[in-house]
Amino acid sequence: MAKFTCRVEGDKALYPVFLSNGNLVEQGDLEDGAMENKSLNIFNSGLVLASPETATDGDYAAILGVIGHEYFHNWTANRVTCRDWFQLSLKEGLTVFRDQGFSSDMGSRSVKRIEDVSFLRKNQFPEDAGPMAHPVQPHSYIMINNLYTSTVYRKGAQVVRMYKTLLGSQGFRRGMDLYFKRHDGQAVTCEDFHAAMRDANDADLANFLLWYSQAGTPTLKTTEALILTSSTIPIRRTLKNIALSYLASLEDAQITELALNEYKTATNMTDQFAALTALVQKPGKTRDDVLADFYGKWEHDFLVVNKWLGLQAISDIPGNVENVRKLLKHSAFDLRNPNKVRSLIGGFRMSPVNFHAKDGSGYQFLGEMLLQLDKLNPMVASRMVTSFSRWRRYDETRQALAKAQLEMILSTNGISENLFEVASKCVAA
Secondary structure: OOHHHHHHHHHHHOOOOOOOOOEEEEEOOOOOOOOOOOOEEEEEEHHHHOOOOOHHHHHHHHHHHHHHHHHHHOOOOOEEEEEOHHHHHHHHHHHHHHHHHHHHOOOOOHHHHHHHHHHHHHHHHHOOOOOOOOOOOOOOOOOOHHHHHHHHHHHHHHHHHHHHHHHHHHHHHHHHHHHHHHOOOOOOOOHHHHHHHHHOOOOOOOOOOHHHHOOOOOOOOOOOOOOOOOOOOOHHHHHHHHHHHHOOOOOOOHHHHHHHHHHHHOOHHHHHHHHHHHOOOOHHHHHHHHHHHHHHHHHOOOOHHHHHHHHHOOOOOOOHHHHHHOOOOOOOOOOOHHHHHHHHHHHHOHHHHOOOOOOOHHHHHHHHHHHHHHOOOOHHHHHHOOOOOOOOOOHHHHHHHHHHHHHHHOOHHHHOHHHHHHHHHHHOO
């Protein structure tokens, strides 16, 4: 906590908040992670409430990043804001860059960088290579909610990172200082940020704005050299739990007993949930027993129950779509709650075995759920339909099945503009 306070106080010394007090509200069914309203930050419960008994190390890392993100929005969103929605990355991409630096300072810079690049490769690269591709500074949109994307946030942060790489830390700081001095209290553009970086350093950045106007992932040729250093990366517990998950994939009674012991003796949620994850990989009595035990212990904590729902949804046990359908009727699930929807329905999309089942049952399930969700929460529906965005990369059978669901959605009367915009781009890919 002392390190957290020191890091935040350091930022306040650079760019003061100028608030006599601040207020924070947590909400269990907030659509997004948080909102940066001046002096009244609103947080999704899962991104502000935590204890070692109920939250994993990953949860804590996410909370740290989101709290930092909303704090840093005081300058890069509130004091200096966007002229229009086409400049969205000016506040979100820039603030992601700042919160990534904050998380790096609070933990391991190397580990954080690996995590950020892994996220880009897994989420933003496919987005840039598919029908949802758009520049960091978009040219058009139907519903602005559909532009809160990995490209605007994560690729936008990498564009800011390039400024720092080109200008150096001191040069980037000069650019930030000039940007705030020129534009405090104004609504500005990505071009204004570019001009501050250029003018503060008398730099030639003539072609840099192309990074804002062009979609797609560049292809580079590089020469690599391995430089060995004596550094330590703090991933001991993470490594142990990954090893346990690999061992649990084997048909070995001793390993099952090992995982059961880890589950029963765990003193924190990180280790207990890792053991639970290892134990539920295979169907059978052990799986059923530990899932029932875990729910019995935590049924009154909705954040932990959301983990329980997600773990079952993401399972690669063949035919799991029927188990997910049963969980839709469980008292712990509520289709009106975005967090529960992301855990169960969103989790199911992450199972390569069951979402892409050759009989089309996974695609059909998601198609049905999207139409139900669209009536309650069009934003969630439009974000989840992107699971169909790469259907042309599937084999011929799965292409036909996935496309049929997109066509079914688009032929349904009364769907929202949110869902229509994204589904129509996907089907036309």
